[in-house]
Amino acid sequence: MAHASDTIYALSSGALPAGIAVVRISGSNAETILADLSGRSVEPRVARLLTLKDPIGETLDRALTLFFPEGASFTGEPVVELHLHGGKAVLRAVLDAIGAYPRTRPAEAGEFTRRAFINGRMDLTAAEGVADLISAETEAQRRFAIRNAGGQQDALYSNWRSRLIEARALIEADLDFADEADVPGSVADTVLDQVHALSSTIEEHLRHARSGEILRDGFRVVIVGEPNVGKSSLLNALARRDVAIVSDEAGTTRDLIEVALDLGGYKVVLTDTAGLRETDNKVERIGIERAREAVQQADLVLQLYVAGTSRPEQLDGERPSVFVATKADLLRNQAGADFLISVSSNQGIAELLSAIQVRVQAEAGGSSVLPSRDRHIHHLRETVDALRRAEVPDLALELCAEELRIAADHLGHITGVIGVDDLLDVVFSRFCIGK
Numbered sequence: 001m002a003h004a005s006d007t008i009y010a011l012s013s014g015a016l017p018a019g020i021a022v023v024r025i026s027g028s029n030a031e032t033i034l035a036d037l038s039g040r041s042v043e044p045r046v047a048r049l050l051t052l053k054d055p056i057g058e059t060l061d062r063a064l065t066l067f068f069p070e071g072a073s074f075t076g077e078p079v080v081e082l083h084l085h086g087g088k089a090v091l092r093a094v095l096d097a098i099g100a101y102p103r104t105r106p107a108e109a110g111e112f113t114r115r116a117f118i119n120g121r122m123d124l125t126a127a128e129g130v131a132d133l134i135s136a137e138t139e140a141q142r143r144f145a146i147r148n149a150g151g152q153q154d155a156l157y158s159n160w161r162s163r164l165i166e167a168r169a170l171i172e173a174d175l176d177f178a179d180e181a182d183v184p185g186s187v188a189d190t191v192l193d194q195v196h197a198l199s200s201t202i203e204e205h206l207r208h209a210r211s212g213e214i215l216r217d218g219f220r221v222v223i224v225g226e227p228n229v230g231k232s233s234l235l236n237a238l239a240r241r242d243v244a245i246v247s248d249e250a251g252t253t254r255d256l257i258e259v260a261l262d263l264g265g266y267k268v269v270l271t272d273t274a275g276l277r278e279t280d281n282k283v284e285r286i287g288i289e290r291a292r293e294a295v296q297q298a299d300l301v302l303q304l305y306v307a308g309t310s311r312p313e314q315l316d317g318e319r320p321s322v323f324v325a326t327k328a329d330l331l332r333n334q335a336g337a338d339f340l341i342s343v344s345s346n347q348g349i350a351e352l353l354s355a356i357q358v359r360v361q362a363e364a365g366g367s368s369v370l371p372s373r374d375r376h377i378h379h380l381r382e383t384v385d386a387l388r389r390a391e392v393p394d395l396a397l398e399l400c401a402e403e404l405r406i407a408a409d410h411l412g413h414i415t416g417v418i419g420v421d422d423l424l425d426v427v428f429s430r431f432c433i434g435k
């Protein structure tokens with residue numbers, strides 16, 4: 001990590017050329033840079049149209065400018081925004097002029113948000129929410145991200161954490177007065193009841209972990225079946241474009257082919273796979289192995305077979321699956337299928353899609369705060385484990401207090417109030433530059 005005291009700058013808007021491009025500058029030099037480039041004194045939080053000039057007086061651009069003073073900006077540092085004409089040469093010239101100032105350098109990925117976190121403008125889950133908001137492609141992803149970016153996940157975990165800290169304080173107070181106490185341990189009993197209630201709440205919260213991942217990363221639907229049953233044809237029909245090669249040759253698809261769909265605002269990731277059969281072909285065998293692995297990750301497996309042929313065995317593993325009989329245009333009567341479809345006549349495709357949507361809606365859940373990243377789930381599990389240990393009957397109060405401390409610290413890791421130094425690079429490197 002380069003110097004945290006440097007002034008940083010980056011193009012914060014999208015690809016060039018663009019109608020307008022926004023450059024953000026954050027750090028102690030920001031105000032000077034704007035005053036210098038514009039030759040004007042800087043007024044906080046007022047949009048001004050200024051002519052920016054390089055040191056030899058050549059005009060760089062006429063830009064709309066903003067200045068946010070320290071303590072009242074996105075990062076918490078002095079911030080300047082230049083709303084420029086979005087041409088490549090304009091940006092190159094302006095960024096070069098900014099970079100010429102001492103202790104001023106291009107921002108790293110996520111560095112503005114990282115500074116906002118360091119300066120206490122937001123907790124780590126809100127910063128993750130900002131990243132999720134930027135990558136959100138569907139309405140459900142957007143709603144989920146905006147809640148976390150607005151601090152709802154932080155509020156929930158911080159509340160749990162302060163309850164644990166309070167419980168520990170009460171137990172330690174009980175310990176201190178135990179010798180002189182009237183009814184030793186009585187405070188601890190009440191506290192432990194509260195701890196138990198909280199650990200149940202967190203366990204319940206953890207049970208919805210997959211819902212959070214589905215909202216954020218998408219609901220995984222995997223299409224499997226023997227060669228030539230029409231898997232790739234179905235993928236193309238559901239995606240409404242020619243993603244996968246279709247042919248009457250058995251064994252056409254070798255690798256996994258993924259497409260993301262927006263189903264009623266939910267992200268759904270559809271995977272087409274190699275046809276399952278015994279084969280001596282090396283490449284095809286690898287493809288079949290990948291298909292089996294994809295099934296293990298699926299939220300829903302579509303098991304395809306040609307209508308009128310015998311229904312295949314249920315695949316190994318406990319993944320939810322439905323049987324889809326294909327090529328219905330070639331045959332009428334069909335028993336045993338959950339869905340009867342034809343890509344040629346479009347029969348049953350809309351029904352299959354809406355059935356998938358109903359499942360996603362049911363599994364992604366609604367409006368509550370949900371854990372959505374491995375690190376959330378890990379620390380929540382550790383929290384519950386520590387609380388379970390704290391609840392062991394007749395545990396010495398010293399040990400109980402220590403388990404409560406461990407539990408509270410794990411919640412603190414999630415929001416970033418505890419030991420995050422090594423974590424920050426991981427969290428913020430996934431951001432784009434300029435955020």
Ligand SMILES: Nc1nc2c(c(=O)[nH]1)N(C=O)[C@@H](CNc1ccc(C(=O)N[C@@H](CCC(=O)O)C(=O)O)cc1)CN2
Nearest residue numbers: 012022024066068071072073074075076081121130435
């Ligand atoms: N031009 C522009 N648009 C943007 C951003 C930005 O940085 N610049 N944002 C960047 O993500 C988002 C808006 N988020 C922001 C969050 C806080 C502050 C800010 O100045 N906060 C101060 C003052 C608060 C106030 O006036 O109410 C503060 O918190 O002290 C600015 C933008 C989306 N749109």
Ligand SMILES: Nc1nc2c(ncn2[C@@H]2O[C@H](COP(=O)(O)OP(=O)(O)OP(=O)(O)O)[C@@H](O)[C@H]2O)c(=O)[nH]1
Nearest residue numbers: 227228229230231232233247251252253275343344
């Ligand atoms: N009549 C009819 N033919 C279909 C239908 N769906 C697929 N086909 C045909 O069946 C053949 C195989 O289709 P694919 O989609 O490539 O089958 P696949 O399951 O992906 O096959 P592999 O990739 O080899 O495992 C192609 O000739 C398709 O045109 C359908 O609904 N009706």
Ligand SMILES: [Mg+2]
Nearest residue numbers: 231232252253
């Ligand atoms: Mg195929």
